[in-house]
Amino acid sequence: MVTVKEHYENHLAKYYSWMSGGFSKKLEENRKFIKDHDLWPRGSGVAVDLGAGSGFQSIPLAALGYYVIAIDLSHHLLSELKKNAKDLSIEIINDDLLNFSKHAPDRVELVVCMGDTLTHLNTHQNIRKLLRSVYSVLEIGGQVILTFRDLTSELKGLDRFIPVRNDANTIFTCFLEYEKDYVKVHDIIYEKKHNQWELKKSVFNKIRISPQWTREILQEFGFKIDTYDIYNSVACIIAHKV
Numbered sequence: 011m012v013t014v015k016e017h018y019e020n021h022l023a024k025y026y027s028w029m030s031g032g033f034s035k036k037l038e039e040n041r042k043f044i045k046d047h048d049l050w051p052r053g054s055g056v057a058v059d060l061g062a063g064s065g066f067q068s069i070p071l072a073a074l075g076y077y078v079i080a081i082d083l084s085h086h087l088l089s090e091l092k093k094n095a096k097d098l099s100i101e102i103i104n105d106d107l108l109n110f111s112k113h114a115p116d117r118v119e120l121v122v123c124m125g126d127t128l129t130h131l132n133t134h135q136n137i138r139k140l141l142r143s144v145y146s147v148l149e150i151g152g153q154v155i156l157t158f159r160d161l162t163s164e165l166k167g168l169d170r171f172i173p174v175r176n177d178a179n180t181i182f183t184c185f186l187e188y189e190k191d192y193v194k195v196h197d198i199i200y201e202k203k204h205n206q207w208e209l210k211k212s213v214f215n216k217i218r219i220s221p222q223w224t225r226e227i228l229q230e231f232g233f234k235i236d237t238y239d240i241y242n243s244v245a246c247i248i249a250h251k252v
């Protein structure tokens with residue numbers, strides 16, 4: 011089993027923006043999310059993007075006036091982010107997001123960990139540790155936004171094969187294998203090169219965390235919950251520090 015970093019760097023990162031539906035589409039989706047949730051800089055104006063990837067959240071947040079600290083393990087995705095960020099105020103940090111507080115200033119207004127990044131952490135303990143640090147860096151009234159897939163209920167049999175995206179030259183399929191605390195995510199890519207289909211495959215673990223458990227942790231640390239939605243098995247939790 012490869013690590014998350016290896017999975018992205020050696021396999022997924024090159025296809026990530028494409029397989030997510032395309033860069034512009036995801037930017038637009040996140041712009042709408044930010045507008046619908048009435049986010050704009052009201053305090054220090056500092057936002058931290060945990061697992062920023064190619065910038066689907068960092069870019070619209072910076073365009074709204076936040077100073078964004080974008081953290082990710084993937085060199086490849088961060089260079090995409092850099093290319094797309096142009097002159098926006100985005101500080102790019104290539105590090106483990108568990109170290110994010112080392113890179114954050116004293117006052118942070120917003121922390122986002124979106125697009126299923128939370129399930130990439132390897133233990134429940136690390137998720138608790140992360141959310142505790144998020145609470146300590148946030149200013150009073152500052153918000154945290156978590157969006158992640160609820161993997162607690164199992165797909166069965168052939169439903170575990172998920173067609174992600176395809177075009178004339180690439181076919182991306184995901185296969186999910188459920189274990190007690192983790193789901194093995196097999197990312198299977200067929201790519202056409204010189205008229206031949208080449209198979210590339212890699213598997214990594216995602217952790218099975220329930221939205222309820224995550225909400226309870228946030229409350230235990232002192233957050234007040236503003237939004238708690240689950241739609242198509244994707245949880246969205248927004249909370250603020252009181």
Ligand SMILES: C[S@@+](CC[C@H](N)C(=O)[O-])C[C@H]1O[C@@H](n2cnc3c(N)ncnc32)[C@H](O)[C@@H]1O
Nearest residue numbers: 018061062063082083084106107124125127130
């Ligand atoms: C599913 S992608 C989400 C990216 C982006 N937020 C989005 O909405 O598309 C997960 C991202 O988290 C990064 N990541 C996973 N574990 C990480 C860790 N421990 N530290 C930093 N980045 C991590 C991966 O490299 C990847 O870019």
